[in-house]
Each structure stands twice: as structure tokens, then as C-alpha cells.
Amino acid sequence: MSVEKLQRYREQMRTELDKVVDFWQKYSHDTQYGGFFTCIGKDGKIYDELKYVWLQGRQVWMYCRLYRTMERFNKPEILEAAKSGGAFLRRFARIPNSGSPWKCAFCLTRDGKALKVQRTIFSECFYVMAMDELARVTGDKDMQAEAAQMMDQLVHWVRVDPSGLGKPQLSGDTPVCSMAVPMMLLCLVQQLTEARSGEEVDKYREVGGWCVKQILQHLQRGGTAILESVSSEGKELPGCAGRLQNPGHALEAGWFLLQYGLENGDQELQRTAVDKFMEIPFLTGWDKEHGGLLYFLDVDGYCPTQLEWSMKLWWPHCEALIAYLMAYSHTKEPALLERFSQVYDYTFSHFSDAENGEWFGYLTQQGKVTLDFKGGPFKGFFHVPRCLYMCEKILDSILNKQES
Amino acid sequence: MSVEKLQRYREQMRTELDKVVDFWQKYSHDTQYGGFFTCIGKDGKIYDELKYVWLQGRQVWMYCRLYRTMERFNKPEILEAAKSGGAFLRRFARIPNSGSPWKCAFCLTRDGKALKVQRTIFSECFYVMAMDELARVTGDKDMQAEAAQMMDQLVHWVRVDPSGLGKPQLSGDTPVCSMAVPMMLLCLVQQLTEARSGEEVDKYREVGGWCVKQILQHLQRGGTAILESVSSEGKELPGCAGRLQNPGHALEAGWFLLQYGLENGDQELQRTAVDKFMEIPFLTGWDKEHGGLLYFLDVDGYCPTQLEWSMKLWWPHCEALIAYLMAYSHTKEPALLERFSQVYDYTFSHFSDAENGEWFGYLTQQGKVTLDFKGGPFKGFFHVPRCLYMCEKILDSILNKQES
Known part of the structure; x- marks a missing residue:
């Protein structure tokens, strides 16, 4: 070609x-409450004000990645939008949970009240992606530590004990490996290790190797x-x-x-x-x-x-x-x-x-x-x-x- | 015309x-384990052996209704199939539940192990329909009483306290009336009152009136x-x-x-x-x-x-x-x-x-x-x-x- x-x-x-x-x-x-509308019609009209946590986290991540790695997007308005989304997530996405210290909602009202929570790991995964990438552009060490802490929680749910996710144990419900889980974790490992080194990174690399084996299954x-x-x-x-x-x-x-x-x-x-x-x-x-x-x-x-x-x-x-x-x-x-x-x-x-x-x-x-x-x-x-x-x-x- | x-x-x-x-x-x-396969291909081939409780209950109900009210279906093989489904349901559909005395699974393995449970009322509704109609053709008073008891539980969940269904209380999750709920209860009221009278029936009639008002909303x-x-x-x-x-x-x-x-x-x-x-x-x-x-x-x-x-x-x-x-x-x-x-x-x-x-x-x-x-x-x-x-x-x- x-x-x-x-x-x-x-x-x-x-x-x-x-x-x-x-x-x-x-x-x-959403200039009033922060965060992002995601239900947007073909011509840009908002047809629902609910805020889906997966999509809030993904948008923060994408804005930051563009800001950080592509010169033409290294603009204050991109960074400001990402920060607004990050602040909204930090303030509202994490909800009280009986089984685990951390759980993220799946869906929030426009002003941040939790509406639905899933018994899976994905809201938390996109929360980690968002926080780590935002920490990379802002240099906020607390935020990076928070992402790392949530990552530990995720690895615990996946490799040690899923009971904190809140799913009841049922006799016919034998453990199933869904490809989404190691894929998501591998994605997070790549996020958390990029251009970093040290003990923490070695720990993630081990997780990455495990994810690859799981995916190959x-x-x-x-x-x-x-x-x-x-x-x-x-x-x-x-x-x-x-x-x-x-x-x-x-x-x-x-x-x-x-x-x-x-x-x-x-x-x-x-x-x-x-x-x-x-x-x-x-x-x-x-x-x-x-x-x-x-x-x-x-x-x-x-x-x-x-x-x-x-x-x-x-x-x-x-x-x-x-x-x-x-x-x-x-x-x-x-x-x-x-x-x-x-x-x-x-x-x-x-x-x-x-x-x-x-x-x-x-x-x-x-x-x-x-x-x-x-x-x-x-x-x-x-x-x-x-x-x-x-x-x-x-x-x-x-x-x-x-x-x- | x-x-x-x-x-x-x-x-x-x-x-x-x-x-x-x-x-x-x-x-x-399923002549081996009882109950019914429901994942059936276009030419009759079973492509999955899971047993969905809604569909088990509905099939029992439908067989019994045909047996009871249409002469050409008043045949022993129809009754036997209904009884097999009813026995399978009674044995396996009800599962231990922390919040309420009764909860039915949504999906069972072929041999009756619970695989999924929903945090809604519908598995229980179809259980009631099945048990009451089966009791009408078999004359089994215990079974009829069991249907009535489950109905009380359903009404309690819907009108008094849904917490036994196991849904977490979330700040943004304001109560929503879904038309399916009063429709299902009205259907059960009609099932449980047909050609019967007495105190129990009066109680159901009150529920029926409430359902109609709810549907009209x-x-x-x-x-x-x-x-x-x-x-x-x-x-x-x-x-x-x-x-x-x-x-x-x-x-x-x-x-x-x-x-x-x-x-x-x-x-x-x-x-x-x-x-x-x-x-x-x-x-x-x-x-x-x-x-x-x-x-x-x-x-x-x-x-x-x-x-x-x-x-x-x-x-x-x-x-x-x-x-x-x-x-x-x-x-x-x-x-x-x-x-x-x-x-x-x-x-x-x-x-x-x-x-x-x-x-x-x-x-x-x-x-x-x-x-x-x-x-x-x-x-x-x-x-x-x-x-x-x-x-x-x-x-x-x-x-x-x-x-x-």
C-alpha cells in the first residue's frame, strides 16, 4: 500500500x-454539577441526565491521555474538564458498602446520588484508570495513591475473595472466568506501570503476567x-x-x-x-x-x-x-x-x-x-x-x- | 364480519x-431430572439445559389450566407433566435467603442447583401461579396453602417492605412503580380468587382493587x-x-x-x-x-x-x-x-x-x-x-x- x-x-x-x-x-x-452528561442525542441534545460511572471515568481518562500525549490537545480547557470529572467521581462515585472498604456506584443522578450499584468490578476499574491518568497530568500523589489502593482492592476481589462484591453464594453458581476481568486488569496494569519502576511496579507486573495467562485460557x-x-x-x-x-x-x-x-x-x-x-x-x-x-x-x-x-x-x-x-x-x-x-x-x-x-x-x-x-x-x-x-x-x- | x-x-x-x-x-x-427444558431450537433440539424458574412455573400453570378447562387436554400425560414440573419447583426453586423466609431462584441447573437469583418478585409470582393451579387439579391443600403463604410474602414486599428482596438502599434510588408489579399481583389475585369465597378471598379482593388503582396511575x-x-x-x-x-x-x-x-x-x-x-x-x-x-x-x-x-x-x-x-x-x-x-x-x-x-x-x-x-x-x-x-x-x- x-x-x-x-x-x-x-x-x-x-x-x-x-x-x-x-x-x-x-x-x-455539566457546568452546574460537574462531571459529564453521557446520554446525548444525534444532534447533541441531552435526553437523560443520569451519569454512568464507567463513562465518567473513561472520559476523565481519555481527556487526560489526550492532554498528556498529544500536543494539540494540551490545552487548559481539556485539563479543566478532566479535573471537573475527576472531582465529581471522587466526591460521589464511592459509596458505603458492607463487604469491602471501597465500592463504586454504576449510575448516579445528575447531582451525584447513587442510583445503581453492580456486583462486578468494572466501575472501580474505570475509577482507577481515571484517577491514575489524572494524577499523571496533575502530579497529585494522593490521587495516585488512591488509584493504587483501589487496584489492590480489585486484585483482592479477583484473585482472593469476591465476596465483597455482594453476590450471594449459590450452589449451582460455579466460578466462571469471564475474559473481561483479566482484560480489564491487564489494561490497569499497563496504566499503572507506564514509565514507572520500583516495588509497586514489580507487584503489578506479576498481576499482568497472571492476566495474560488467564486471557490465553x-x-x-x-x-x-x-x-x-x-x-x-x-x-x-x-x-x-x-x-x-x-x-x-x-x-x-x-x-x-x-x-x-x-x-x-x-x-x-x-x-x-x-x-x-x-x-x-x-x-x-x-x-x-x-x-x-x-x-x-x-x-x-x-x-x-x-x-x-x-x-x-x-x-x-x-x-x-x-x-x-x-x-x-x-x-x-x-x-x-x-x-x-x-x-x-x-x-x-x-x-x-x-x-x-x-x-x-x-x-x-x-x-x-x-x-x-x-x-x-x-x-x-x-x-x-x-x-x-x-x-x-x-x-x-x-x-x-x-x-x- | x-x-x-x-x-x-x-x-x-x-x-x-x-x-x-x-x-x-x-x-x-426432562424425564431424568423432572421439570422442563426451555432452551429449545427451531426444530426442537435442546441447546442449553438451564431451567429458568419463571418458565418452569408458567409451564406448570399452563398445563394445569388446559387440563382443567379444556376437555381435549384433560389427559393423564398433561397432568403428569405438570406434576413433574411442580415437584421440581417445590424441591429446588426455593432457596435460603437472609432477608425473607421465602425467595425463589431465577435460574437452576438441570439437576436443580440455584445459579442466579433476582432481586425482584417475579420468580415467586410464577411459583404462586403454578402451585395454585396445580392444587386446583390435584386437590392438594398443602400446595394451595403454600401458594397463599408465598402470596402474603409478595404483598408484603410490594406494599410494606421491599428490603427482603435484597436490593441495597441507595440515596438516589427513589421508589419507582413499575407497571409489571401490580399487573403480576392482579393476575395472582384473579388466580387465587377464581370460584372461591371466604375471608382469604376478601383479603385478595382488597389487593386486587389496590392493583387496579396502581395500574391506572x-x-x-x-x-x-x-x-x-x-x-x-x-x-x-x-x-x-x-x-x-x-x-x-x-x-x-x-x-x-x-x-x-x-x-x-x-x-x-x-x-x-x-x-x-x-x-x-x-x-x-x-x-x-x-x-x-x-x-x-x-x-x-x-x-x-x-x-x-x-x-x-x-x-x-x-x-x-x-x-x-x-x-x-x-x-x-x-x-x-x-x-x-x-x-x-x-x-x-x-x-x-x-x-x-x-x-x-x-x-x-x-x-x-x-x-x-x-x-x-x-x-x-x-x-x-x-x-x-x-x-x-x-x-x-x-x-x-x-x-x-
Whole structure:
């Protein structure tokens, strides 16, 4: 592929990222109570004032990351917005909890009252991501310590004792390993160790190694399938839950593993990341008739029971773009750039909204927008800007090497 | 409309009911552990062995109701299947619970181990329905008393103190009245009072009156909208949750209210049931472009955040058929029979599977089958046979009157 084509991709990523940042700056900031609105209609109108903690944490993280690592976003208004979100989270997200010292709500009212709490680890994960990245730009050591403390709590829940999460123990509820858990922890390990060293970092590195092993357990059936959930012994589970495949999630795991393999010089892991976690989801998940990645699949070809299984969601396409571009940048295999191009064409022609900016999130199998909002309970300022940001960075590095 | 047309409808309902009963008798019975498989593929194949308690209870109820009130189903094999399901439920569905003496699991393994428990009342509701109806056919007084005891527990959770359900108290979580709760209780009141009298029945009648008042609170905006959730003062709630409409649910409430109004000679309630709970969901929920009832709508025209909002599900169509036919049978307004015909044409041409029997449950907005199983975590032996059974009974009564 020509340098010109790669330059065009970079230009497109850059322009789109600017537009997406503009959209959220313009519409999502709650100047009265702090934090961010996330339920935002196609033209920017707030259609619900609830504040979802995952999305508050992700937006703080994304703003800080842009501020810290991209010169054109190193602007006071970006930092101020991130600080406002961080203050809102610190003040309201943590709630009293009987089982553990720390628990974060899942959803808050506009003025910060807790509305829902989940019995999972994810609100806390995004809280850690936000606090650590914000501490990196503000230099706030208390905040960094708070992130570290919450991380210890997370590792305890995952590896030692989950009872503080508040789930009742039931006789038929055998432990299930969901790929999301080690993926999230690995992401946090990368967050907390970046450009740091010392005892704390060694501790996290051990956690990172454990996460990688856990993720690799999801490669099943003699290396031919990535399954979303396995038993705690790394075996296939019975029924629908055991057969579930989530191609977008496998692709995200793919670039997490590739990144980890590169950082640690583990070539075998790099190959597994590309050949298994990126190739299998494409072969099974790409819709040959209508294009785009299906949301869920059953490895034995049964119909998944998730009503949205055949829909096309924005975030698996974001993860696919990062995965294939990162894989291409390290292997230089043209087939991987071809994969990237194919996903790019579908993604930019179906999700991106030229009229009002930002991306639609939810299409029918046939590719028609079926939920037309730009932000909702699970779609905030995260997957789209992270994808555009990472793709721009990777294209920079490819093009800089070619030019030098 | 001609008598011949009504006779054809009755014939179709009867034939279809026979086929549906055959399907579940053939494929769903677990002869090894008792109870019923509910995850059944399009051709009858079991694709998951989990046993969902809602669906176990509903299947017991439906078998017993058919056995008790329709001569051609008064057969030992139907009774035996119901008893097997009832025994499975009694043995395994109730689980230890810290807050309340009784709690039912939501989902069990094939051999009856609890896998999930919800912090709502619905598993218990279907348990009561099953036990009371089974007690009616077996004459088991203990079982009837158990149903009554569970009903007391339900009323306590709903009207006195929900803390036993296990939901944490959160500062932003103001009490919300979901229409499902009084609808379910009203359904149980009708179950527990049918052809009975005495003190217990008077107590239930008071509960029934309360349920009707609660359901009527969901008629909002000057009588122009049925909203799925309102505040405990009967006011509209803010945001998406407050604006949510569920046309199928409103139609189901419609025939519950009409039935109650007829039993109690309340003509005003009968009119409200028809003019509001049946007419509004049709005007707002019927898809004028593709036909069929949409699953969710936002009363102000925003896009709902439920991914499945635009899909066509089988059960709202079942409820619509019952509602319009019941309303026609009592009012003799031809427009209501027209509504019935319109829903009938869509339903039988889209959901019913001529090849393998039973109905598909989930279609795209355009009417294409997108989940092709016959039974799943929320689709069992209930809405389809209840609809066919009730429509056959109503058509019997219309035709018998015309013939006499």
C-alpha cells in the first residue's frame, strides 16, 4: 500500500478525532454539577441526565491521555474538564458498602446520588484508570495513591475473595472466568506501570503476567476458537454461556496481548495475539453478506440468546481498527493492512455521522442506524476517541519510520 | 364480519394450540431430572439445559389450566407433566435467603442447583401461579396453602417492605412503580380468587382493587400515554425511564383491566381498558411501515436506549390478540375486530413456523426472524398457548351466543 494511502488514513483519523473531541466538549460538560452528561442525542441534545460511572471515568481518562500525549490537545480547557470529572467521581462515585472498604456506584443522578450499584468490578476499574491518568497530568500523589489502593482492592476481589462484591453464594453458581476481568486488569496494569519502576511496579507486573495467562485460557478447541467465558480450570463451560463468542472483545484482547508481548519481547505471545485473537474473530465474526462484525456468535452455530447478537455495534469496529493497524505496524504483513482497510471502509461509511459529528453506535445487521444517539448508558467518550487516537499514533510511527 | 370468518379464526387457534402443546410435550420434558427444558431450537433440539424458574412455573400453570378447562387436554400425560414440573419447583426453586423466609431462584441447573437469583418478585409470582393451579387439579391443600403463604410474602414486599428482596438502599434510588408489579399481583389475585369465597378471598379482593388503582396511575399526560414506570406518587419520572412505553405490556394490562372491570361490573374501568390501554398502544406502537408492534418507545420521540426497541417480539402480539378479541366480544364494536384481524394477519404470517411448529419469538423491525429458537431464557410454554387458549375460549363464547 502506498505511503499516500497511509497518509490519507492518518489525516482522516486526525480530522475525525478533532470532531469527536469537539462534540463532547460542546455537549457533555455539566457546568452546574460537574462531571459529564453521557446520554446525548444525534444532534447533541441531552435526553437523560443520569451519569454512568464507567463513562465518567473513561472520559476523565481519555481527556487526560489526550492532554498528556498529544500536543494539540494540551490545552487548559481539556485539563479543566478532566479535573471537573475527576472531582465529581471522587466526591460521589464511592459509596458505603458492607463487604469491602471501597465500592463504586454504576449510575448516579445528575447531582451525584447513587442510583445503581453492580456486583462486578468494572466501575472501580474505570475509577482507577481515571484517577491514575489524572494524577499523571496533575502530579497529585494522593490521587495516585488512591488509584493504587483501589487496584489492590480489585486484585483482592479477583484473585482472593469476591465476596465483597455482594453476590450471594449459590450452589449451582460455579466460578466462571469471564475474559473481561483479566482484560480489564491487564489494561490497569499497563496504566499503572507506564514509565514507572520500583516495588509497586514489580507487584503489578506479576498481576499482568497472571492476566495474560488467564486471557490465553479463552483460546479453546485446539486453538480454533476464542470463548468469552471458561471455567476456573480453563475448560469449556456447558451450554450457551460456554459457547459464546464476542468477536469485538477477542480483537480488543488481541491488541492488549500484542502490546504486552511487544513490551516484554515475547514473540510467541505476539504471534498468538495476531494469529488467534485477531484472525479467528474476523473469520467467524465478519458478516460476509452485509459487512461489519457481528456482536455475538455461538461457536457451534446455534442462535445466541442475546437479542442484539446480529447487530453491528461501533466498539468492536474500533477495537478491530486498532488491532489490525497495530499488528500491521509490527509485522508489516500486507494482509493485516487489508483487514484494517476492510474494517475502515465499513466503519467510516456506516458509523461516522458527517452531518452532526461523532458516531452512531448501533446498526441493524443490514447496516441501518437503529439507535441514533451519540451517547447512551454504555456509549461515551471512550472507544471512538481511543481508536482514533491510537490509530493516529500508530500511523505516525509507521510513516515516521518510512520517512526517516 | 361473518360468522364463517370467526369460525375460521377459532379453527386456526385450535389447530395452532394443538401443535404448540405437541411441540412442548415432545421436546421440553426432562424425564431424568423432572421439570422442563426451555432452551429449545427451531426444530426442537435442546441447546442449553438451564431451567429458568419463571418458565418452569408458567409451564406448570399452563398445563394445569388446559387440563382443567379444556376437555381435549384433560389427559393423564398433561397432568403428569405438570406434576413433574411442580415437584421440581417445590424441591429446588426455593432457596435460603437472609432477608425473607421465602425467595425463589431465577435460574437452576438441570439437576436443580440455584445459579442466579433476582432481586425482584417475579420468580415467586410464577411459583404462586403454578402451585395454585396445580392444587386446583390435584386437590392438594398443602400446595394451595403454600401458594397463599408465598402470596402474603409478595404483598408484603410490594406494599410494606421491599428490603427482603435484597436490593441495597441507595440515596438516589427513589421508589419507582413499575407497571409489571401490580399487573403480576392482579393476575395472582384473579388466580387465587377464581370460584372461591371466604375471608382469604376478601383479603385478595382488597389487593386486587389496590392493583387496579396502581395500574391506572400509569395512564399519564392527560390520558394520552401509558408509561411503564411512574413515581410512587403516580407522577411522571424524569429521563428515559420515565418516558418509556411498552405497547405489548400496556395491551396486556388492558385485558387484565377489562376482565376485572367485567367481573366487578365496573363500566368505567371497562371503557378505560379499551379506550386507553388498548387504543393508545396501537396508535403509538404499531409500525405503519413494516407492520407489527414495536417493543419499546419513548413518549417524546427520543430513541429508546434498549437495543431491541425496534424489534418485533412474539409476546406483545399474543397480548394484543387477547386484548382486541376480548374487547370485541364485550363491546361488539367492529373496529376492535378489525384491530384483531390486523394483528392476527401479521402474527400468523410472521411468528408461526409452519415447518417445525411453535412460534419464532424475535424478528427485526422489517419482520425477518433474527433469533430462530422456539424456547429461550424468556420464551417458554406460556404467551403463545395462553393466547391461543384464550382466543379459542372467547371465540367459542361469541359463536355460541350467535348460534343460540
